[in-house]
Amino acid sequence: MATERRSAEPSSAPVASALESAGFAHIVARADGDALATSGLLARALTDRGTPFQVSVGRTVADRTARVRDREPATDDVTIGVGAIDADVTRLDDADRPATLAALDVVREIGSTPDPVLALAGLVAADVEPGAGESEWILETARERGLVERRPGVGIPTGDPVDGIAHSTRLRAPWSGDPDATRDALEGLGADLDEPADFDGDDHRAIASAVALDVVGDDEAAAAAAETIQRALRPYATPDHAFATVGGYADVLEATARTEPGTGAALAMGHGVHEPALAAWREDGRRAHAALEGASTGRYDGLFVVGIDDGPVETVARIAATYRSPEPVVLAVGDGEAAIATRGDDHLGATVEAVARELGADDSDSNGAQEGVEYDSSRRRGYLRYDTARDESTIIAAVRERL
Structure with a gap:
């Protein structure tokens, strides 16, 4: 992989400084619920400041890199990356902390008030219990404002x-x-x-x-x-919100990020797209559960493999990792794509990138993708997209060697 072009380690201070002086902001986000909530928090703060912006959601590193390189920015334009990008951009997320937490820091630093319910949903999507650790203050804020209440x-x-x-x-x-x-x-x-x-x-x-x-x-x-x-x-119920609970909101963010990213971005920005978002969420859930019902499975030391004919591989991998797998890591393999999920604390970034390197050519193309292989990863999940001629056993062997 062309890691030498990868943007620098993220920090909220440079992002806040960049946004305060930006004439235009381009937010390029990873396709998951945490990154989608992050983009929404930043977009709402930019709206408060009157700064024009664009939100792009990319499924892979190559997708996001292409979105950055296809633009010709003005001198006062700023590009904020949420997820790895092989280009010179300001990164917000890091490997050990949900991007939503970093976004909350930025929003407060530039003088805006974040939406607590969106923030809590982003944290749940990132597998963080609301109120745990650094998120305690945002949960208390939501409670004090009567936005959430815990119930059976x-x-x-x-x-x-x-x-x-x-x-x-x-x-x-x-x-x-x-x-x-x-x-x-x-x-x-x-x-x-x-x-x-x-x-x-x-x-x-x-x-x-x-x-x-x-x-x-x-x-x-x-x-x-x-x-x-x-x-x-x-x-945590949300009595005055379009979605009934924080966890349910997180589920919708996750689904739309991967299946209807335009709808998901609009949802996170606060636009009235709740019904289309729910439709996408229903379809994602229906297809994922149907795929699991008819899936083939294989167990290896430390790895559980789920083979599906059709369905959202990332959702399938996540459900299997938490409810079906006797092993800590799940590999869901579909037609031309695969997903890795873990219920442990190990970050999958290095594993997914190494697998992509093995499956692809020695040299990456101008967008940072391996020949015929694209990838992405977050704290506990990874995604691979490749040509359909690749044999499932090759994918399995490549993942097993790196666990």
């Missing part, structure tokens, strides 16, 4: 529990992806599923208990499922 139940984006639970990618049960089967599973709990506005704490609690039991009791559930499902329960 499941963290879904919709008020309709059947719709929300069936399509959620934050859990996996035998009925996931099938609204009719989900309704059957929730019937008889004493809650009127058609009147969710009338739910009390007992109704939410009964649904959460039934969901948890089905998740953990699934014959295909991994031991990690019992711990993972806890993160989807007792959500």
Whole structure:
């Protein structure tokens, strides 16, 4: 890889300084929920300042690099990268900290007030529990303003529990992806599923208990499922927001970042695209759960491989890593693309880049991509896109050698 052109280690201070003097800002973001929330936080702050901007979302390093190089910036233009880019830009994210936290620092440094609910959703998308560590102040801010409240139940984006639970990618049960089967599973709990506005704490609690039991009791559930499902329960509800819970908002950000990035960017910026975003989220969840249902699997030392014919590989890898895999790392392989996910703390960046190097040519092209291979990575996930002639066993062997 052409790492010598990779932008410098990120820091919030240079980003804040650059934005304060910018005549125009180009935000180029990685395609995940954390980066999408980051772009939204920055875009809203720029709107407050009256600074024109553009948000671009790129699925791979090469995609983002091309977006930077295709522009001819003016002298007072600033490009902010959220995710690796093989070009001279100011980076905001780093390997050990969610980009959302860095964005919060920048927004405050330039004198704007961040949206706490968007920030919390970005943190959840980055696998950070709201209120943990550096995020304590943003959770307290949201609570003081009455924007969030903790309650029993499941963290879904919709008020309709059947719709929300069936399509959620934050859990996996035998009925996931099938609204009719989900309704059957929730019937008889004493809650009127058609009147969710009338739910009390007992109704939410009964649904959460039934969901948890089905998740953990699934014959295909991994031991990690019992711990993972806890993160989807007792959500932070958002009574005045378009999405019902912080966790549900995060799920929508994740889905739109990869399947409808234009819609996702508009959503993060605060535009009224909630219905198109929900439609994209439903489709992503339906396809991911259907793909898992028909997937082939293979187990190796430290690696669980999921082979799918069709479906969103990154969503499949994430669900499998947290609910299906007996190993800490999952490789989901589809048609011309693959995704790696881990439930551990190891950063996958070096692994994914090394795999891309092996699968590609010795030299990278002018956009920083290997011949026929593009890649991306974040703290716990990686993505590979390659020509369809590559054999699945070659992909598996390349990943196994680097774990």
